Amino acid sequence: MLRDEIAAHGPMPFERYMERCLYAPGLGYYSAGTTKFGAAGDFTTAPELGELFARCVVQAMAPVLAASGDAADFLELGGGSGAFAEVALRAMDEADALPRHYLILEPSADLRERQRERLSAALPADVVARVQWLDRPPSAAWRGVLFANEVVDALPVVRFAIRDGAVFEEVVAVDADGRLVREDRPANGGTEQAVRALEHELGAPFADGYRSELLPQLAAWIAAIAGPLEAGAMLLVDYGFARREYYLPGRRDGTLMAHYRHRAHADPLYLPGLNDLTASVDFTALAEAGERAGFTLVNYLPQSAFLMASGLPLAFEAAFAAAPDEAARYRLAQQVKRLTLPEQMGERFQAMLFARGLDPLPIDEDLVGERPAARL
Structure with missing residues (x-):
């Protein structure tokens, strides 16, 4: 489903990717039928x-x-x-x-x-x-x-990155071998404005290579x-x-985490729909x-x-x-x-x-x- 949507509409904003992975009817993490909570699931609340x-x-x-x-x-x-x-x-x-x-x-x-x-x-x-x-x-x-x-x-969060002082937004694409990959594309006006507002409030620009989330x-x-x-x-x-x-x-890499079988890891592309994704x-x-x-x-x-x-x-x-x-x-x-x-x-x-x-x-x-x- 993810590959088909990317093929039809181009690279997918990370916010959309996270929403699909968690909530796609019948396929997303919270809508499919596997156990999520407790010892038999992926995390304990x-x-x-x-x-x-x-x-x-x-x-x-x-x-x-x-x-x-x-x-x-x-x-x-x-x-x-x-x-x-x-x-x-x-x-x-x-x-x-x-x-x-x-x-x-x-x-x-x-x-x-x-x-x-x-x-x-x-x-x-x-x-x-x-x-x-x-x-x-x-x-x-x-x-x-x-x-x-x-x-x-x-x-679902927007992932942004700073490269050479410019604001980029993380997207999910498909490479030549059909694998999902994360890429950076120039941010749209809303994301850039939100990041600049954060920098203004914090009193300093984000360093090159800095990556984090917005909601x-x-x-x-x-x-x-x-x-x-x-x-x-x-x-x-x-x-x-x-x-x-x-x-x-x-x-420098934000707070995004994935959870699978009580193990936290940092690869949101691993087993889409079977991992909990959080920020x-x-x-x-x-x-x-x-x-x-x-x-x-x-x-x-x-x-x-x-x-x-x-x-x-x-x-x-x-x-x-x-x-x-x-x-x-x-x-x-x-x-x-x-x-x-x-x-x-x-x-x-x-x-x-x-x-x-x-x-x-x-x-x-x-x-x-x-x-x-x-x-x-």
């Missing part, structure tokens, strides 16, 4: 480690749901294996705080069916009845919580997924950096996009700090006391380490919290940042 992550998110967002009233909904972007939804719904049910609807925006028919089977097997029928799957974001105004874990990193559609994406959220909170958790750290001179998040750009969409940036903090402020110690104590044996207690301790240690997920992953239409903000004061912009 925080919800796959155990229950603590989801329980902390529910604890943090419960006041927002309560303040949003009986019509409050909880919208999860990209439900993955269904692990997060299972634990979140169980925790909400235990606290008698179920939302009106638990919405899962999941474009993959295969993943949607896996989620449906998992939730139906694990939860009471009356709880599962609140779950609705969406093909696209809600178009009507709604209230509640929008949550996404490791979603923004999978948005020009981020503002439009935020507006599309969250625009109708008239009152509530938006919590986005992902790996990445503030802009000045993202575009450090030493990060770290520019959280400064994410903050700008959220504020442009009418949200207030509440806080931006490392995942470890977010979880601690969201009740991780108490959640761990309760789970530890209920653990049936020493092996289960050991797994809980390992889960906390993976979620919070700096060299694990604790510092590599960041949480960004936005709010709109809630005055005063009902969440715990530990989650309200006095100066989140200072880190951005």
Whole structure:
């Protein structure tokens, strides 16, 4: 399919290549039928480690749901294996705080069916009845919580490069032997303008040979997924950096990575459609996009700090006391380490919290940042 499109239309912008590899119906990584998440897949997300992550998110967002009233909904972007939804719904049910609807925006028919089977097997029928799957974001105004874990990193990026001071854009072509190859072509006006704006903000031009990513559609994406959220909170958790750290001179080949069978590598042309392709998040750009969409940036903090402020110690104590044996207690301790240690997920992953239409903000004061912009 990729070769046919390149033959018909010429070299393919990397952004298009990444979109096809991840989302082409029936062929892309997230739309084909292979296992993606957990030990049998290609990577492990925080919800796959155990229950603590989801329980902390529910604890943090419960006041927002309560303040949003009986019509409050909880919208999860990209439900993955269904692990997060299972634990979140169980925790909400235990606290008698179920939302009106638990919405899962999941474009993959295969993943949607896996989620449906998992939730139906694990939860009471009356709880599962609140779950609705969406093909696209809600178009009507709604209230509640929008949550996404490791979603923004999978948005297709533009790859740019600097050669002799000029801006080039990475494309995917086909060589004489029919192999996919990466090439640089002179950038279009929009990409060049975006790169020059970055250089101006950073106070220095990029060096020759520097290569990195842009996410020009981020503002439009935020507006599309969250625009109708008239009152509530938006919590986005992902790996990445503030802009000045993202575009450090030493990060000369950007942040693009591929994942296959729990191995990270740097060749996005390897096994198209079978590798997960990701790029770290520019959280400064994410903050700008959220504020442009009418949200207030509440806080931006490392995942470890977010979880601690969201009740991780108490959640761990309760789970530890209920653990049936020493092996289960050991797994809980390992889960906390993976979620919070700096060299694990604790510092590599960041949480960004936005709010709109809630005055005063009902969440715990530990989650309200006095100066989140200072880190951005």
